Structure formats: C-alpha cells, structure tokens
Amino acid sequence: MAILIDEARWWFQGRKWCHMVSDVSYDELIEFADAVGIPRRGFQGDHYDIPEEYRPEMIVAGALVVESRELVRRLRSAGLRLSPQQRRERSG
Numbered sequence: 001m002a003i004l005i006d007e008a009r010w011w012f013q014g015r016k017w018c019h020m021v022s023d024v025s026y027d028e029l030i031e032f033a034d035a036v037g038i039p040r041r042g043f044q045g046d047h048y049d050i051p052e053e054y055r056p057e058m059i060v061a062g063a064l065v066v067e068s069r070e071l072v073r074r075l076r077s078a079g080l081r082l083s084p085q086q087r088r089e090r091s092g
Helices: 027-037 053-059 068-077 086-090
Strands: 004-005 010-012 015-022 048-051
Touching: 004 027, 004 053, 010 048, 015 027, 015 053, 015 068, 048 053
Parallel strands: none
Antiparallel strands: 004 015, 010 015, 015 048
C-alpha cells in the first residue's frame, strides 16, 4: 500500500498544485483523501489534484513523496493510469 504525492509544480488559478495517487486502488486513494478532508471534487479519475498548501498535511498523514515521473510509473505499473478521456469520464 502506498499513497504517493509529487512536487507542487503545476500552476492553475494562481496556485501551485501537485498530484496524489495510490499504487494499489482508487478506493484506497479515495479513502485516504476522505480521511484527511480532501473534497471529492479534487478527484480526477485516477488522481487527486492537491493545492500546494495542503501537501505537508498529506505527507504527515502518510503520503510518500516521489518525483512526478515515479508517480506516473507506479500508477501505470499498478494498471491504474487512465487516458485523458477515461479520466474525464470517471471524474465527471
């Protein structure tokens, strides 16, 4: 079991964002996010978008810090990476 979080480096609406995933299941990811108070609207089908200011809290709660490439590699290895179209369908 691992909840993974990458560096905050993506700008959107004046804030920096990072990604948070599970390398086990979507259910594990959603359960972790619910436990730390991340709204479901942040779920993007196979990951959560997390504002930079919440990242330290996710790490304290147990998210493992990895580089973005490692996060995507592990998501793919687990068979959990979705195409952009699949992500839109799941998060909508």
